[in-house]
Amino acid sequence: MPLTFYKKPALVAYVTCGDPDLATTRDIVLAVIEAGADVIELGVPFSDPVADGPVIQRASERALKQGTSLAQVLTLAAEIREQAQSTGLIVFSYLNPILCMGMEKFCKVARAAGVDGALVTDLPVEEAGEYLRAMREHDLAPVFLAAPTSPDARLRRIAEASLGFVYAVSRTGVTGQRQQLADDARKLVQRLRRVTKLPIALGFGISNAEQFAEVGEFADAVVVGSAIVDTIERNRGGEAVAVGAFVRGLFARSYHPAAYAR
Amino acid sequence: MATSAKATAKVGNSRSLDFAAPLRGKGAASLGMTDRGSSEPGRFGVYGGRYVPETLMAALEELEREYEKAKRDKKFQARLDELLKTYAGRPTPLFFARRLTEKLGGAKIYLKREDLLHTGAHKINNCLGQALLVERMGKHRVIAETGAGQHGVATATVCALLGFECVVYMGTEDMRRQELNVFRMRLLGAEVRGVDSGSRTLKDAINEAMRDWVTNVRTTHYLLGSVLGAHPYPTMVRDFHRVIGREARAQILRAEGKLPTAIIACVGGGSNSIGIFYEFLKDKKVQLIGVEAGGRGAALGDHAARFRGGSPGVLQGTYSYVLQDSAGQIALTHSVSAGLDYPSIGPEHAALRDAGRADYVPASDAEALEATTLLARTEGIIPALESAHAVAEVVKRAPKMKKSDVVIANISGRGDKDIGILRENLKID
Numbered sequence: 132m133p134l135t136f137y138k139k140p141a142l143v144a145y146v147t148c149g150d151p152d153l154a155t156t157r158d159i160v161l162a163v164i165e166a167g168a169d170v171i172e173l174g175v176p177f178s179d180p181v182a183d184g185p186v187i188q189r190a191s192e193r194a195l196k197q198g199t200s201l202a203q204v205l206t207l208a209a210e211i212r213e214q215a216q217s218t219g220l221i222v223f224s225y226l227n228p229i230l231c232m233g234m235e236k237f238c239k240v241a242r243a244a245g246v247d248g249a250l251v252t253d254l255p256v257e258e259a260g261e262y263l264r265a266m267r268e269h270d271l272a273p274v275f276l277a278a279p280t281s282p283d284a285r286l287r288r289i290a291e292a293s294l295g296f297v298y299a300v301s302r303t304g305v306t307g308q309r310q311q312l313a314d315d316a317r318k319l320v321q322r323l324r325r326v327t328k329l330p331i332a333l334g335f336g337i338s339n340a341e342q343f344a345e346v347g348e349f350a351d352a353v354v355v356g357s358a359i360v361d362t363i364e365r366n367r368g369g370e371a372v373a374v375g376a377f378v379r380g381l382f383a384r385s386y387h388p389a390a391y392a393r
Numbered sequence: 394m395a396t397s398a399k400a401t402a403k404v405g406n407s408r409s410l411d412f413a414a415p416l417r418g419k420g421a422a423s424l425g426m427t428d429r430g431s432s433e434p435g436r437f438g439v440y441g442g443r444y445v446p447e448t449l450m451a452a453l454e455e456l457e458r459e460y461e462k463a464k465r466d467k468k469f470q471a472r473l474d475e476l477l478k479t480y481a482g483r484p485t486p487l488f489f490a491r492r493l494t495e496k497l498g499g500a501k502i503y504l505k506r507e508d509l510l511h512t513g514a515h516k517i518n519n520c521l522g523q524a525l526l527v528e529r530m531g532k533h534r535v536i537a538e539t540g541a542g543q544h545g546v547a548t549a550t551v552c553a554l555l556g557f558e559c560v561v562y563m564g565t566e567d568m569r570r571q572e573l574n575v576f577r578m579r580l581l582g583a584e585v586r587g588v589d590s591g592s593r594t595l596k597d598a599i600n601e602a603m604r605d606w607v608t609n610v611r612t613t614h615y616l617l618g619s620v621l622g623a624h625p626y627p628t629m630v631r632d633f634h635r636v637i638g639r640e641a642r643a644q645i646l647r648a649e650g651k652l653p654t655a656i657i658a659c660v661g662g663g664s665n666s667i668g669i670f671y672e673f674l675k676d677k678k679v680q681l682i683g684v685e686a687g688g689r690g691a692a693l694g695d696h697a698a699r700f701r702g703g704s705p706g707v708l709q710g711t712y713s714y715v716l717q718d719s720a721g722q723i724a725l726t727h728s729v730s731a732g733l734d735y736p737s738i739g740p741e742h743a744a745l746r747d748a749g750r751a752d753y754v755p756a757s758d759a760e761a762l763e764a765t766t767l768l769a770r771t772e773g774i775i776p777a778l779e780s781a782h783a784v785a786e787v788v789k790r791a792p793k794m795k796k797s798d799v800v801i802a803n804i805s806g807r808g809d810k811d812i813g814i815l816r817e818n819l820k821i822d
Contacts, residue, residue, distance in 0.1 A: 177722065178591065178722040178723040179591070179596065179600050179708065179709065179723050180600075181445075181446070181600050181603040181604060181607070181709065182446045182604075182607065183604075184604075188590065192590075195722060200720040201720060201721070202720070226444055226707045227706045227707045227708065227715070227717065227721045227722075227723070228720060228721035228722070229721070230705075230706055230707060230721060231706060231717065231719070231720060231721025232720075232721065252446055253444045253445055253446055253707065253710070254444060255443065255444070255445065255446075255447055255450050257443065257450075258442050258443060258444060275447070276446065276447040276448075277447060278446070278447040278448035278450075278451075279448070280447075280448050280449075280450075280451040280452065280610060280611070281447055281448075281450065281451060282451055285447075285450060285451065289447070300447065300448060303448050303607060303608055303609070303610055303611065304448075304607060304608040305604045305607060305608060
């Protein structure tokens with residue numbers, strides 16, 4: 132199973148698929164993998180992304196204008212899997228596109244494409260019974276979000292339902308870059324450590340080498356999303372090269388990128 | 394809820410996947426695919442539920458707990474009743490529409506006059522209820538979404554009354570067409586934030602309100618304005634509006650000595666309709682008719698009739714009928730009435746429809762506009778364009794009914810806010 136964190140901290144990189152188009156997304160993802168990402172979150176664009184800030188909202192709009200669908204994202208996953216056998220691939224989606232495809236079909240197609248797991252933003256553990264069953268049947272890892280506002284009892288439940296890793300949300304809020312890391316982040320990871328031995332990835336608002344290194348002190352992996360999508364938005368025509376350089380830059384304070392690049 | 398140490402260790406030992414983790418919790422047959430029974434809190438048949446980002450879950454649980462406590466708290470209920478009476482103006486009259494009845498020549502028509510409430514619509518019922526909950530929870534900042542602006546005005550009003558900071562999200566298209574209500578909210582001290590994404594209407598305002606809530610959840614209450622969203626909202630908002638049906642039932646028994654043949658109400662999210670329907674659910678002979686926005690045509694994007702062309706899906710926290718494309722992306726909608734212009738519908742309506750207990754029909758933009766003029770000229774009442782959809786169904790249905798039949802139409806709001814749209818469309822200057 133390639134859903135493994137090879138280095139410390141590992142990098143989980145998010146991209147909105149289909150922004151600016153699916154062929155470019157493939158090139159971007161391959162560049163991110165080459166630069167040393169451990170896990171890729173393939174973002175499925177949704178018309179009503181309530182958990183996302185302006186950067187991913189705009190990317191989703193661009194991707195939907197291209198007609199990007201969940202089915203296409205899964206085809207893209209298969210293409211990426213052919214090129215990269217040891218990188219984790221996670222589908223990152225809102226629930227409705229998955230419901231629309233059908234839970235069972237989604238899991239079947241995702242597994243066949245070489246996807247390792249999924250994270251469904253608006254699916255809390257209480258509502259996830261059928262999802263968990265289908266995911267387990269198809270050997271897929273359900274990754275759940277843990278929030279600073281989640282009481283310990285919820286954290287336990289989230290950790291129990293999760294496989295692969297737990298995604299800790301660094302602060303209350305939507306996705307997007309922030310100057311400073313909230314105090315919430317460290318506390319949440321500490322609370323999670325008490326209820327699970329699963330690796331913990333911390334995300335939301337992390338965009339530079341300093342923050343990457345800081346998070347690396349207490350979490351197993353760092354999720355970077357909006358900063359990558361922002362780099363894509365700012366580098367029309369040269370997206371893959373720019374994103375590859377950005378990702379290598381993230382590692383600057385943590386370790387030598389060449390040591391991990393594949 | 395207790396963690397099995399063994400299972401945890403097992404999952405954690407390898408950094409790869411482990412599928413031995415036990416499935417726990419009551420959600421084992423969820424996603425609305427299996428009927429979990431209406432007895433489960435927050436579920437209406439297969440519909441409803443709580444589909445939100447994890448950050449909001451604790452706040453929803455807190456709100457549910459507080460609401461359950463408040464429901465049983467006599468002081469809370471007494472204070473709410475007092476405000477409904479002395480501040481909002483309850484009870485509202487049930488008015489016999491004699492000239493409209495004569496003109497249509499069939500069933501006797503009564504109008505439940507929610508338009509006479511303070512702020513001009515039924516929305517104040519729910520806003521007062523939730524505002525008292527905000528006080529109990531010790532929060533000081535209230536956010537809300539609004540379509541037609543009626544819920545925004547009612548929210549701004551209760552925030553002024555109780556001294557809360559108030560931010561209302563409103564699509565810029567709705568701000569344009571409901572300009573008067575934007576000014577009213579600002580006059581009341583609320584901050585109105587325009588939302589420029591998507592169709593720039595109600596759905597987009599809810600998205601933005603949810604983003605605010607997810608960010609400020611520790612200090613802020615989201616005063617959701619309809620029977621939509623995650624549990625406990627659909628149940629709680631319904632309960633705050635049940636007073637409409639309770640009054641109407643007693644009033645019609647007094648006036649006619651019998652229950653009505655039919656009750657007709659418009660359905661955007663569905664708060665005024667569920668409010669008037671609810672007390673009649675057990676009276677199986679009373680037909681319940683919800684009227685959706687038929688817009689300008691039957692094609693996806695031209696209307697907001699979720700039961701004509703919609704299918705079950707999850708939007709903004711709840712599982713219900715949704716207008717969506719074949720890939721699960723939410724469709725754009727259209728209605729002349731901003732308050733009905735929304736791609737999903739309250740989950741309890743979806744359950745009532747599936748069970749055959751309520752019927753849902755569309756009324757077009759043109760029919761609603763015509764009904765507005767008719768009610769204005771036969772009864773001297775200018776209904777909100779939302780409520781005019783209910784009147785449009787009365788116009789179609791009453792003539793086919795017997796003179797001994799009785800119909801109640803819920804006039805959920807008044808039409809002052811729509812003067813701009815009416816001028817554009819009616820050309821009577």
